[in-house]
Every structure is written in C-alpha cells, then in structure tokens.
Amino acid sequence: MKIGIVGLGLIGGSLGLDLTRLGYHVIGVSRQLSTCNIALERNIVTQAEVDFAILEQTDLIFICTPIESILPSIENIIKYLSPQTIITDVGSVKGSIVHQGTQLWQNFVGSHPMAGTANQGVESAEFDLFKNAPCVLTPIRNTSLTAMETVAKIWTSIGCKMYNSTPEIHDRAVAWISHLPVMISANLIYSCINNGSQELVKLSQNLASSGFRDTSRVGGGNVELGLMMAQYNRYELLNCLKEYQQNLSKIIENIEQEKWTVLEDILTKTKEERPNFLK
16 A cells, blocks of 8 residues: 655654554655755655655555645646545644545545644654644544545554544544644733743743643644644634633632632532543
8 A cells, every 4th residue: 555645743753753664655746846855865765755646556645734734735636637636634633624635535534533742743743642642533414434444544553542433523622632622722821921920930940840841832833733722723712712711710709708618619520530631
C-alpha cells in the first residue's frame, strides 16, 4: 500500500515515521522543499515533493494541514487520484469538514487523532506520538464502510484507540475537552499580565511553579491552532464558554456568600471525576 501525507509538520511527520517503520511506501507533500528534504533525510517518508502530482499512485492519503487548508488540499489533489483512493484528515473540527469533504470525494473519511505536543514543524516529528492516543472517525450517512475500515486499520496499526462519532457530537466533545481549555488557559495568562500592577506581575512570574505551568501550557501554545479552533468550531466553543461562565459565576457566588460546604462539594466532585477524563 502506498500512503500519501499532505503536510509534513508535527502530526504528518510523526505519522510518516511510524508508517515508514511499518514498511509502508510513504509519499509526502509539503509547500516547502526544505521540509521535503528534512523528511527524506530523517526517513519520515520514502518520497517527497512540493507537487501534488506525486500522489497519483497512492491508495490512502492523510491530509495533515491546518484546518483551513484541509478542503483546499482535497480540491487540489483529487484530479490526480484514482476513484478508489481513500482520503482522510486529522483536523480537530469535523462538522465544517466532513460533509463538504465527502461531497468533494466519495471515499473521504473524517478522522481526528487526539495527539500532539507543544512543538511544531517536521523537526519535531517523533516516533510513537499516536501510541495509546484516542482517534475518532466521524462517518456520515454516505461514508464508505470499506474506506472507514481501511482508515481505522492504519490508525490502529500505529497504536491508536479507535472511536466512532458523528461530526456534530465530536465537535461538542472536543470543544469541552480541547478547545475550551485553550481559551481558559490563555485567559489565565492574559489576566495575570493585565492586573494593573507591574510589581505584582513580576512577583507572580517569579513565584509561578508547577500549578501555573500545568494550567497555562495549552494557552501558551500554537497561536494559529488556537485561532482556528475558535473560527472553525465557533458555535460549539461559544456554547461551552457560556456554560463555563455560568458555572464560574456559581463558584464566585459561593465564595462571596461563604458557602464553604457547597464549594467543598464541588471540589470533592471534581476530584472524584478527574480520573475519568485521564484514562
């Protein structure tokens, strides 16, 4: 099987490393020739070009570009492909991608591996990035079952735990556990540096330790990715932010009114439930 990867950043590069190690013929496409050369030097891919025409003989293609480039990438490659070629993507938003992607290409399957690091670029690609990572397939009514099985088989082969969902439910779930945390974390940093006292800011920076490091990590990461989360999952993210705001108001009210028992119940509940999100 020949597998194509469009976009050789952290995700595409790490995917290439794992697939090449498994013996697949991996063909990479990047906008930058320098990225292609690095991918070849590191054995991330078997072949690499800046020209989409190199994908002509592929059986399966992973679109590993930023969200905004997924559909344009599909439009650019399909003229080179056999009708049997399967296309999937790795975008963290599915509702705005899957329906249009399937209209463009009948063998399109939406997928989303929940894996990554704070690093970017092909230089950051690493083996086993997807080991034990959840990966969601988001079929719709006319998604090819054969294509789904093939995509699931490849993700499973590099260590992913597979789940199926609708694009809509997927987007609601990732809004809560991925996109909302980015905005909350970013607001934590933003609030700390905009509290009106440079002396306080400086002391806070000097005192910040593991708690701040853990809670601020995703808010201090990839700006482009955070912005695209907000743009492409806007509706679900806004709903989550509003509900989060309501719950935060309840906590503020409990502290203002010294309802310590109620606050203790909330903290006890969150302590009990946290492990269920970290399996």
